[in-house]
Amino acid sequence: MRYEPGHNDVVRARIIAAAARALRLHGLDGVSIPTLMKDAGLTHGAFYVHFKNRDELVEAAVMSAANDTATGVFADHDLAGVGARYLSLAHVRHPEHGCVLAALGTDGARQPSRVRSAFATVAGGFLRLTGDAAHRARSRSATPSDETIVRAATMIGAVILARLVADDVLAERILAAARRSIAA
Numbered sequence: 001m002r003y004e005p006g007h008n009d010v011v012r013a014r015i016i017a018a019a020a021r022a023l024r025l026h027g028l029d030g031v032s033i034p035t036l037m038k039d040a041g042l043t044h045g046a047f048y049v050h051f052k053n054r055d056e057l058v059e060a061a062v063m064s065a066a067n068d069t070a071t072g073v074f075a076d077h078d079l080a081g082v083g084a085r086y087l088s089l090a091h092v093r094h095p096e097h098g099c100v101l102a103a104l105g106t107d108g109a110r111q112p113s114r115v116r117s118a119f120a121t122v123a124g125g126f127l128r129l130t131g132d133a134a135h136r137a138r139s140r141s142a143t144p145s146d147e148t149i150v151r152a153a154t155m156i157g158a159v160i161l162a163r164l165v166a167d168d169v170l171a172e173r174i175l176a177a178a179r180r181s182i183a184a
Contacts, residue, residue, distance in 0.1 A: 019061035024103040025096035059118040065100035066122040102159040
């Protein structure tokens with residue numbers, strides 16, 4: 001059976017999107033290839049048409065998830081807007097749609113080289129976008145400032161900590177404190 005031109009690209013993108021959601025929700029080791037393929041509406045065998053191995057898919061899913069954050073959270077490049085979107089209960093409650101660094105970053109360092117490299121690229125991009133949002137009107141350096149590093153770490157850490165506490169009131173306090181901190 002012949003498929004329309006671009007069919008494989010569409011299917012590959014569907015697999016990557018499903019993997020990006022599932023991995024952020026269940027963890028890097030929490031989802032099998034058969035489950036990911038089922039979530040994408042495909043058979044396990046179709047996986048090998050699009051990817052050589054699991055690491056290739058995880059790498060693509062990490063990059064895709066980071067792109068979602070870049071376009072969804074950092075779209076207006078204003079630090080107050082970034083803080084409001086990123087440091088929100090909606091982000092905390094829905095890791096499957098959120099920042100891949102907050103959802104999976106702590107696992108990234110223990111992954112094979114290819115996946116670690118994707119996380120390193122994403123972390124560098126997060127620092128750049130955070131710096132761009134904070135220093136929009138000023139000249140930017142290729143190396144992130146200490147202030148930018150602290151803001152990025154505060155944002156990611158606040159989301160992780162807010163996910164860990166079992167109290168929405170405390171979670172909102174954590175997020176609000178982080179919003180004030182990054183705006184200072």
